[in-house]
Amino acid sequence: GQQLNQSPQSMFIQEGEDVSMNCTSSSIFNTWLWYKQDPGEGPVLLIALYKAGELTSNGRLTAQFGITRKDSFLNISASIPSDVGIYFCAGQNYGGSQGNLIFGKGTKLSVKP
Amino acid sequence: NAGVTQTPKFQVLKTGQSMTLQCAQDMNHEYMSWYRQDPGMGLRLIHYSVGAGITDQGEVPNGYNVSRSTTEDFPLRLLSAAPSQTSVYFCASSYRGRVATGELFFGEGSRLTVL
Numbered sequence: 579g580q581q582l583n584q585s586p587q588s589m590f591i592q593e594g595e596d597v598s599m600n601c602t603s604s605s606i607f608n609t610w611l612w613y614k615q616d617p618g619e620g621p622v623l624l625i626a627l628y629k630a631g632e633l634t635s636n637g638r639l640t641a642q643f644g645i646t647r648k649d650s651f652l653n654i655s656a657s658i659p660s661d662v663g664i665y666f667c668a669g670q671n672y673g674g675s676q677g678n679l680i681f682g683k684g685t686k687l688s689v690k691p
Numbered sequence: 692n693a694g695v696t697q698t699p700k701f702q703v704l705k706t707g708q709s710m711t712l713q714c715a716q717d718m719n720h721e722y723m724s725w726y727r728q729d730p731g732m733g734l735r736l737i738h739y740s741v742g743a744g745i746t747d748q749g750e751v752p753n754g755y756n757v758s759r760s761t762t763e764d765f766p767l768r769l770l771s772a773a774p775s776q777t778s779v780y781f782c783a784s785s786y787r788g789r790v791a792t793g794e795l796f797f798g799e800g801s802r803l804t805v806l
Contacts, residue, residue, distance in 0.1 A: 584733075611793040620695075620781050620797030621734070666733060670793045678724070678749065679793055683733035 584667050584682030592690050597654040599685040601667030606647035609670040611679065612639075616663045624665075625652070659689050693717050697782050697798035704772045704805045712767040712801050714782030720796070722785045723765040727751065727778040728800075734781065740765055772805045779803075 584601045591597060601610070609628055613621035625636050627643035627650060634641055640653045650667055667682040698713045716723065724739035726749075736749030740759040754776060756768040765784075769776060779802050783795040 582733075587731075609793050618799070620783070620799050621795075622797070623794055626793055668793060678736055678739060679795065681726075681734040683731060 582667060582669055582680055582682040584685055586685055587683070588686040588688070590688045590690065591657055593657060593659060595657055597657055597661070597687060598651060599665060599667075600649060600651040601669075601682050602649040603669055603680075604648070605669075607669035607671055607680075608647070610641075610643050610650035611668040611670065612641050612650070612652045613666045613668060613681075614663050615666065615684075621666055654687075657687075657689050659691055662687055662689050695782055695784055695796050695798035697780075697801050699801060700799065701802050702804070704769075704803065706773060706805060708772050709768070709770050710772065710803075711769075712780055712782075712803070714765045714767065714798060715763050716765075716782075716784045716796070717763065718784065718786075718796065719762060720784035720786055721762065723759065724749070724783050724795070725755070725757065725765070725767045726781045726783060728781060729778050737767065737780075769803075772803075774805045777803060777805045 582603050611626045612624045614624050615621040625641040630647050631645050632643040638655045664684040664686050666684050668679040670679050695716045721742045725737040726734040728734050735751045737755050738757040740746045743762050746757050779800045781800050782798045785795050
């Protein structure tokens with residue numbers, strides 16, 4: 579089946595630093611999404627991307643849908659302690675599988691104050 | 692709004708026991724799904740439903756059963772628990788028309804340990 583390669587697996591950064599993570603696939607997707615999971619909680623949608631080349635921001639977060647439709651990245655600027663959590667990329671092709679999402683394995687972010 | 696509610700939050704089972712993880716949503720979402728989360732494996736789809744009376748298998752359905760008798764509820768049944776089913780389980784839902792946008796609403800998770 580389709581698989582997503584998400585990197586890095588984990589990051590330890592200082593408060594105020596910028597963060598970058600990415601996701602690649604051997605298959606194309608029509609939609610790329612980024613979710614965040616706080617400790618002990620379920621994932622929450624951060625950003626959704628629907629067009630190849632699209633660049634979207636949500637506060638300090640910026641994400642891009644790769645031109646090839648096989649990759650996406652997420653940047654976080656000026657990190658703060660509440661950015662701690664696991665970030666998941668997800669790809670989707672709406673159609674035969676009713677739009678089920680394929681998730682990456684996650685990037686665990688730790689922020690030192 | 693309660694959103695997506697999962698019960699129980701924690702459960703310990705012995706090998707061979709059966710149990711049901713409950714999921715209820717109060718948002719009138721047609722689409723509901725179950726994922727399991729294992730360390731280093733991300734989220735993997737177990738079963739999903741696009742409406743009452745309709746269910747289908749996801750990536751890892753073996754050992755699990757589901758039913759969808761109402762729009763609100765989507766229980767996940769383990770018929771004979773195995774240690775390999777130790778995991779954190781998440782229920783997620785969406786409006787059917789919004790499934791294409793990838794906007795899933797997740798519950799807080801149910802942590803299951805099988806001894």
